[in-house]
Amino acid sequence: MMQDAGLIALDWGTSSLRAWLLDDDGTVRAARSEGWGIMHLPEGGYPTAYAAITEGWHDRARPAIACGMVGSRQGWVEAPYLPTPAGLAELAGSLVQVETGLGTLRLVPGLLEAGDPAFPDVMRGEETQAVGAMRRLGGDAILVLPGTHSKWARLAGHRLTGFETLMTGEVYALLSKHSILGRGVADAPEGSAELRDAAFARGVLAAQDRGALARLFSSRALMLTGAIEPSAVLDYLSGLLIGEELRLASPILQAGDPRVALTGDGRLCARYERAFEIAGYAAPERVDNSALQGLVDIAGAAGLIVPTQLQPSGA
Amino acid sequence: MMQDAGLIALDWGTSSLRAWLLDDDGTVRAARSEGWGIMHLPEGGYPTAYAAITEGWHDRARPAIACGMVGSRQGWVEAPYLPTPAGLAELAGSLVQVETGLGTLRLVPGLLEAGDPAFPDVMRGEETQAVGAMRRLGGDAILVLPGTHSKWARLAGHRLTGFETLMTGEVYALLSKHSILGRGVADAPEGSAELRDAAFARGVLAAQDRGALARLFSSRALMLTGAIEPSAVLDYLSGLLIGEELRLASPILQAGDPRVALTGDGRLCARYERAFEIAGYAAPERVDNSALQGLVDIAGAAGLIVPTQLQPSGA
Numbered sequence: 114m115m116q117d118a119g120l121i122a123l124d125w126g127t128s129s130l131r132a133w134l135l136d137d138d139g140t141v142r143a144a145r146s147e148g149w150g151i152m153h154l155p156e157g158g159y160p161t162a163y164a165a166i167t168e169g170w171h172d173r174a175r176p177a178i179a180c181g182m183v184g185s186r187q188g189w190v191e192a193p194y195l196p197t198p199a200g201l202a203e204l205a206g207s208l209v210q211v212e213t214g215l216g217t218l219r220l221v222p223g224l225l226e227a228g229d230p231a232f233p234d235v236m237r238g239e240e241t242q243a244v245g246a247m248r249r250l251g252g253d254a255i256l257v258l259p260g261t262h263s264k265w266a267r268l269a270g271h272r273l274t275g276f277e278t279l280m281t282g283e284v285y286a287l288l289s290k291h292s293i294l295g296r297g298v299a300d301a302p303e304g305s306a307e308l309r310d311a312a313f314a315r316g317v318l319a320a321q322d323r324g325a326l327a328r329l330f331s332s333r334a335l336m337l338t339g340a341i342e343p344s345a346v347l348d349y350l351s352g353l354l355i356g357e358e359l360r361l362a363s364p365i366l367q368a369g370d371p372r373v374a375l376t377g378d379g380r381l382c383a384r385y386e387r388a389f390e391i392a393g394y395a396a397p398e399r400v401d402n403s404a405l406q407g408l409v410d411i412a413g414a415a416g417l418i419v420p421t422q423l424q425p426s427g428a
Numbered sequence: 429m430m431q432d433a434g435l436i437a438l439d440w441g442t443s444s445l446r447a448w449l450l451d452d453d454g455t456v457r458a459a460r461s462e463g464w465g466i467m468h469l470p471e472g473g474y475p476t477a478y479a480a481i482t483e484g485w486h487d488r489a490r491p492a493i494a495c496g497m498v499g500s501r502q503g504w505v506e507a508p509y510l511p512t513p514a515g516l517a518e519l520a521g522s523l524v525q526v527e528t529g530l531g532t533l534r535l536v537p538g539l540l541e542a543g544d545p546a547f548p549d550v551m552r553g554e555e556t557q558a559v560g561a562m563r564r565l566g567g568d569a570i571l572v573l574p575g576t577h578s579k580w581a582r583l584a585g586h587r588l589t590g591f592e593t594l595m596t597g598e599v600y601a602l603l604s605k606h607s608i609l610g611r612g613v614a615d616a617p618e619g620s621a622e623l624r625d626a627a628f629a630r631g632v633l634a635a636q637d638r639g640a641l642a643r644l645f646s647s648r649a650l651m652l653t654g655a656i657e658p659s660a661v662l663d664y665l666s667g668l669l670i671g672e673e674l675r676l677a678s679p680i681l682q683a684g685d686p687r688v689a690l691t692g693d694g695r696l697c698a699r700y701e702r703a704f705e706i707a708g709y710a711a712p713e714r715v716d717n718s719a720l721q722g723l724v725d726i727a728g729a730a731g732l733i734v735p736t737q738l739q740p741s742g743a
Contacts, residue, residue, distance in 0.1 A: 262645060277642070279641065280641070287602040288602070292599075293577075326595070327592070329594075331547045331549065334593075361638055361639075
C-alpha cells in the first residue's frame with residue numbers, strides 16, 4: 114500500500130475505550146467511545162472489543178495504534194515501561210505488536226519514573242498525551258493531566274523528564290461515595306452555582322497550609338455547624354483535594370514564571386483552572402485532543418503513517 | 429436507694445456497643461460487647477439493643493450512662509456539643525436523659541472545637557476517654573486517640589482545650605479495600621513480620637516530607653517495580669497514613685519535650701508506638717480503659733454514684 118495518514122487510533126484505559134479513524138489525508142473521519150476499559154471488557158475480551166469499536170474501518174488495511182492500560186501487565190499484551198526521560202523517538206521505537214485478527218495493533222509503552230528510587234512512579238496513556246501536548250507547547254513546560262490518577266509531568270527538550278502521580282480523582286470518588294463525608298449530602302437539595310463555587314474555593318485555600326488530609330474532616334464539621342450547605346460539601350472536598358495538588362506543586366509554581374499547561378477532560382480542566390485562579394496563580398494554557406495528537410505523532414515517528422499530512426484538529 | 433458506685437456504663441459508637449456493670453463497690457462485675465453501633469442496630473432499635481446488652485443488670489435500680497454516637501443527631505436522643513475548653517465538670521453538668529423503658533440513661537455530650545472558625549471539629553466518645561485519661565495523666569499532655577477518625581487532643585488544667593481529627597482509619601479502609609492500591613494484594617502469600625514491619629517503617633518515613641497524599645501512588649509503583657512485596661503493600665500504606673499524623677504533629681512533637689499519651693485499641697496503639705519510634709520520637713505513655721474510666725468519673729462528678737469507691741481497674 115501507499116503510505117499516507119490513514120490510521121486507526123485507540124486510547125484504551127482502565128474504564129473506557131476511545132477510537133478514531135483518520136482518513137488518508139489526516140482528517141478525523143469517525144470517533145467512537147465505549148465503556149470497554151480493560152476492567153470492563155465485553156464477552157470475548159480484547160479481540161471482540163477491538164473488532165466492535167473498529168467495525169467498518171477495515172475496508173482497507175490501515176495501521177493501528179493504541180495507548181493506555183491495554184499495554185499493561187493486565188492488558189492485551191504487555192508493553193514494558195520505558196524509563197524517563199523519554200519522548201517521541203523513544204516511544205515510537207518501542208511499540209509492541211499484537212495480532213488482533215484484523216491486522217496488527219501497536220501498543221505504546223508506559224513510562225517509569227525512577228529518578229528517586231525511593232519513590233518510583235508509573236504512567237500509561239499520559240505519555241501519549243504529553244507527546245501530543247509537546248507539539249503545541251514547543252519548549253519546556255509543566256503539564257498537568259487531571260484525572261483518577263492525576264499526573265504532573267515536566268517537559269524539557271521535547272522529552273518527558275519526570276512526573277508525579279496524585280490519586281486525586283480516586284480518593285475523591287471513594288470519600289464522596291463511601292466515607293462519612295458523603296453522608297446526608299447526596300439527598301440534599303441542589304445548591305446554587307455561587308454557593309458551590311464558594312465551597313470549592315474555600316476547599317482549595319484550606320488545603321494550602323497543612324494539606325488536605327489535615328482538613329478532610331472539616332468537610333463534615335463545617336456541614337454539622339451550618340457553615341457549608343450539604344449540597345456544597347462535595348465541592349469543598351473537591352477543592353481540598355485539587356488544592357492539595359497545588360500545595361504540593363507550590364515550590365515549582367512559585368519559582369520564576371513556569372509555563373504550565375492542562376490537558377484532559379474539559380470539565381475537569383475547568384475545575385483545575387479555577388483552582389489555579391483561587392490559589393493566586395496565572396491561568397495555565399489548555400491543550401485539547403492531546404491523546405489523539407500523541408497517537409498520530411507516535412505513529413508518524415514510527416513510520417506507520419506520513420506525519421506531515423495530519424490534520425487531527427478537524428475532529 | 430443508698431448512693432454507691434453501682435453503675436451501668438455504655439460506650440455506644442458508630443459500629444459497636446460496649447457495656448459494663450459496676451458493682452456497688454466499684455469493681456467491674458461484667459463486660460459485654462456487641463456489633464450494635466448506631467448504624468447497625470438490631471430490629472427494635474435503641475430500646476431493644478439497650479435491653480439486650482444490659483439484660484440481667486436491672487435486678488435493682490442503678491444509674492446508667494453512655495457516651496459516643498448514641499448522643500448524636502442520628503442517635504437515640506441528641507446531646508448537643510459543648511464547646512472546648514471543657515472537662516469533667518462541664519460534661520457532667522450537661523448530661524441528657526433518655527427514658528429507656530428500663531430506667532433513665534444519661535448521655536454524655538460531644539465536644540465542638542471552634543477555636544479556629546475556619547476549621548471547626550467535633551468529637552463524640554473521645555471526650556469521655558480524654559476525661560478518663562486525665563485522671564491518670566494528671567497535668568498537661570497531648571492525648572492521641574487512634575481509630576477510624578483519629579483525634580489528637582490537648583489536655584491542659586484538667587480540661588480538653590483543643591483537638592484535631594484525622595480520618596486515618598477510614599481512609600486506610602477505603603484505600604485498601606476499594607482503590608487500586610489494594611489490587612493484587614489480598615491474595616498475596618503472607619509476608620514475614622520483618623518484611624511487613626520494614627514496609628510500615630518505610631511508609632512512616634515516606635510521609636514525613638511532602639505528606640501521605642503525595643506518596644499514595646508509590647504504594648502501587650513500589651510493588652510494580654518489585655521494591656515492596658505485595659503482602660507488605662498495605663503495611664506501607666498504613667505507615668504512610670499514620671506517618672501523616674506524625675508529620676502534622678511534628679511542630680508540637682519537636683517543640684520542647686511534650687508529654688504524649690496514647691489510648692484506645694491495643695493493637696492500634698502498638699502500631700502508633702512503633703510509628704513514634706520510627707520517626708525518632710520518645711515513646712508515648714499508654715493509658716488503658718479510658719472510656720470506662722471516663723464514664724465512671726463523669727457519673728461521679730454528676731452525683732450519680734459515689735466517686736471515691738470506684739475500682740474500675742479490676743476489669
